[in-house]
Amino acid sequence: MMEALAIPVLDENLLTRARSRSAETGERLPPALAAVSGVTPLALLAMLGQAFGYPVVTLSILRTWAPWFDAISFREAQERKLLALAAVAEGKPTLLLTDPFDAAAEDWALRRLRAAGCERSRIVLAAPEDLELYLAEQEAAIQAIDGFEAGADDLADADDGVPVITLSSIDSDEAPAVKLVNSTLYDALKLKASDIHLECESDGLQVQYRIDGVLVPVTRVTGRALAEQIVSRVKVLAELDIAERRVPQDGRFRVRVNRLDIDFRASIMPTIFGEDAVLRLLDRQALVDAAQNLRLDHLGLDAGSMARIRELAERPHGMLLVTGPTGSGKTTTLYATISEIHTGRDKIVTIEDPVEYRLSRVRQIAVNERKGLTFARGLRSLLRHDPDKIMVGEIRDEETAQIAVQAALTGHLVLTSVHANNVFDVVGRFLHMGVDPSSFAVALNGVVAQRLLRLNCLLCAEPAIPDEESLRRLGNPLPEGGWAAYRQGRGCAHCRGTGYRSRRAIAEVLCLDDRLRELIVGRAPISAFKAAAAEAGLRPMRAVAIGIAAAGETTLEEVLRVAG
Numbered sequence: 001m002m003e004a005l006a007i008p009v010l011d012e013n014l015l016t017r018a019r020s021r022s023a024e025t026g027e028r029l030p031p032a033l034a035a036v037s038g039v040t041p042l043a044l045l046a047m048l049g050q051a052f053g054y055p056v057v058t059l060s061i062l063r064t065w066a067p068w069f070d071a072i073s074f075r076e077a078q079e080r081k082l083l084a085l086a087a088v089a090e091g092k093p094t095l096l097l098t099d100p101f102d103a104a105a106e107d108w109a110l111r112r113l114r115a116a117g118c119e120r121s122r123i124v125l126a127a128p129e130d131l132e133l134y135l136a137e138q139e140a141a142i143q144a145i146d147g148f149e150a151g152a153d154d155l156a157d158a159d160d161g162v163p164v165i166t167l168s169s170i171d172s173d174e175a176p177a178v179k180l181v182n183s184t185l186y187d188a189l190k191l192k193a194s195d196i197h198l199e200c201e202s203d204g205l206q207v208q209y210r211i212d213g214v215l216v217p218v219t220r221v222t223g224r225a226l227a228e229q230i231v232s233r234v235k236v237l238a239e240l241d242i243a244e245r246r247v248p249q250d251g252r253f254r255v256r257v258n259r260l261d262i263d264f265r266a267s268i269m270p271t272i273f274g275e276d277a278v279l280r281l282l283d284r285q286a287l288v289d290a291a292q293n294l295r296l297d298h299l300g301l302d303a304g305s306m307a308r309i310r311e312l313a314e315r316p317h318g319m320l321l322v323t324g325p326t327g328s329g330k331t332t333t334l335y336a337t338i339s340e341i342h343t344g345r346d347k348i349v350t351i352e353d354p355v356e357y358r359l360s361r362v363r364q365i366a367v368n369e370r371k372g373l374t375f376a377r378g379l380r381s382l383l384r385h386d387p388d389k390i391m392v393g394e395i396r397d398e399e400t401a402q403i404a405v406q407a408a409l410t411g412h413l414v415l416t417s418v419h420a421n422n423v424f425d426v427v428g429r430f431l432h433m434g435v436d437p438s439s440f441a442v443a444l445n446g447v448v449a450q451r452l453l454r455l456n457c458l459l460c461a462e463p464a465i466p467d468e469e470s471l472r473r474l475g476n477p478l479p480e481g482g483w484a485a486y487r488q489g490r491g492c493a494h495c496r497g498t499g500y501r502s503r504r505a506i507a508e509v510l511c512l513d514d515r516l517r518e519l520i521v522g523r524a525p526i527s528a529f530k531a532a533a534a535e536a537g538l539r540p541m542r543a544v545a546i547g548i549a550a551a552g553e554t555t556l557e558e559v560l561r562v563a564g
Contacts, residue, residue: 010051029101030128041127049125052100059130067138068093071116072109078135080105081128084113093118098128129460129492136496177229180221181237185255185279187218189262191496194281194327198234200227200274212454212503213327216496227274234277238266245275282356294336294357299329300504302544308509309448313337313415318445319408323420328451329505330417331356334391337415338362346388351378353393367393375400383407392416398433405435408443422541423447423510423533424526431523441512441520450507451562453545455553456487457495464488466549470556474542479550487552500558506548508541 010033018033025032034044049056067077068084071093077083082105085094095109106123113121184207188196193209205227207218221227235242238251249268254261263282268275296306312320320337322330335357342348344361353367353375363385365378376399379392383403395401395418408414420426426447430440466483489499510516515532542563549559 010047028099030099045125045127048100052125054097054100054123054125057096057124057126059133062096062126062130062134063137065094071113071118074135074138080109081131082109083131084109093121095121095123096126096131097123098126098131100125133492133497175229177226177233180230181233186257188281189257196279196281198230198277200231200271200276202273205230212500213452214454216498224274231268231275231277234266234279235268240266240268246270294332294339296333296336296340299333299336301507304539305507305509305544308446308511309337310340312446312511313341315413315445317408317411317413319404319414319416319443320445320448321426322417322448322450323423323426324450325419330450331393333448333450333505334415334417335359338389338391341389347386348389348391349382349385349387350391351375351382351393352391376403379403379407387412389413389415394418401430401433401435405439405443409439420449423449423508423538424529427520427529437521437523441517444512446509446511448507448509449541450505451541452503453506453548453554453562454500454503454558456555457489457492457499457501459494460492460499461487461489461552466556470560473560474546474556477546479547481550483550485552486550488555506541506544506563508538508544510538511536
């Protein structure tokens with residue numbers, strides 16, 4: 001592949017211009033050289049290797065080698081942008097550099113290798129982003145080596161009875177299971193994961209994080225006994241029964257990192273190989289901060305969807321339903337809608353399980369089924385508190401559905417969520433729960449169905465050609481402007497090799513009119529309902545997602561995964 005590149009020669013003129021730019025901008029010499037020469041990162045790497053006589057290695061090659069962190073630690077490798085590798089060729093350890101112009105760093109590294117007993121070593125070059133990704137992949141494994149994980153130096157009860165573990169410093173005397181759980185919690189917080197999955201297997205345990213809605217394998221622990229100890233450690237933190245391994249258990253604990261409290265909800269489930277644990281992360285301070293400026297346009301919704309949601313939310317009474325699978329952002333959309341319509345002139349009350357965002361001047365009630373405070377009972381009681389607008393976190397049963405519809409019919413604006421696949425399934429769901437079709441049709445203002453779509457990583461996205469199979473499965477759509485702007489992430493350290501970084505919401509919004517209400521009352525077939533919705537201006541979610549892909553913000557593979 002390197003031979004096929006047109007590699008410019010690093011001459012004195014080019015080097016002088018690069019040094020001048022580096023002095024002006026403060027950037028390192030390699031990126032300055034790339035800027036003045038106009039070469040691609042791959043060609044730049046080949047040019048430097050040719051000029052210095054160093055072999056060039058790619059990420060795929062680097063992944064087959066083992067780091068030598070005893071000579072140069074993980075943190076030093078991160079800070080100095082170089083790496084010591086175990087013997088991989090000719091029986092000699094290897095020094096990997098990303099900036100061959102940094103003679104001081106190279107001399108320092110060679111001294112460290114000699115101090116570690118290596119008198120002779122070879123030098124190779126790699127791209128900085130490849131080294132970053134390699135180190136990111138190694139991080140979970142080397143946390144125990146380099147002292148990167150945090151130890152539990154304090155376990156106490158918070159004021160609300162939730163046990164608190166403080167992550168601060170490493171304790172070399174801790175048991176391996178304690179170390180691994182602590183480092184896993186720390187790593188998940190750092191990567192902004194929403195969930196941690198600890199899955200027992202026949203000979204060990206698999207650790208996975210859910211990042212941007214997708215499970216990402218992190219590491220694997222070998223040994224059945226250690227796997228059981230890890231799950232037991234989680235149960236101890238959540239104050240669960242470690243002797244009970246036959247039934248599911250649920251609990252909570254809190255992690256204190258740098259004086260910030262992070263809540264974890266732990267769910268333990270027995271399987272054929274042992275017990276699996278799933279930990280849901282909830283950064284309360286981040287949610288408080290996010291709620292201060294939460295608006296619909298912060299969610300990434302398209303202009304048409306936002307306009308319809310705002311129109312529905314500004315009505316004085318009726319019901320606005322938000323639907324979608326777990327983790328699709330329904331609650332966040334409801335909060336953003338409340339933040340926009342809250343002027344202080346109306347009393348807004350919410351009932352939730354749990355209360356996720358703290359909203360200023362909004363009365364919020366947390367469901368507590370153990371104490372008898374269910375959605376239905378709480379909703380019935382709060383109607384006597386003279387609310388103008390009500391948010392019900394989720395409609396789960398017939399009683400809650402009946403009360404919510406009645407509240408919408410008696411002059412309240414009710415915003416709520418329900419689990420359904422699309423806007424059409426919502427109608428069937430309510431009718432299945434025994435709600436009168438006539439009452440439901442009159443109460444319902446509109447339905448929002450949404451998903452979260454992963455976006456291309458801004459640092460590694462590059463022009464691409466849409467995959468023919470994906471186009472075929474989507475019906476060969478041809479968006480306005482075609483696919484000229486289509487892009488796809490190749491994977492880098494910033495996105496941990498996935499090609500995606502962050503997400504945005506996509507939605508289809510159905511505003512009910514008289515024709516649609518008649519169809520609900522008459523229990524019309526779904527085909528008639530879909531035809532009437534299209535006439536009413538419903539833009540399908542998949543069409544929205546395809547437009548985002550055509551603009552270069554995501555891929556067709558992601559559109560198929562999310563929107564079908």
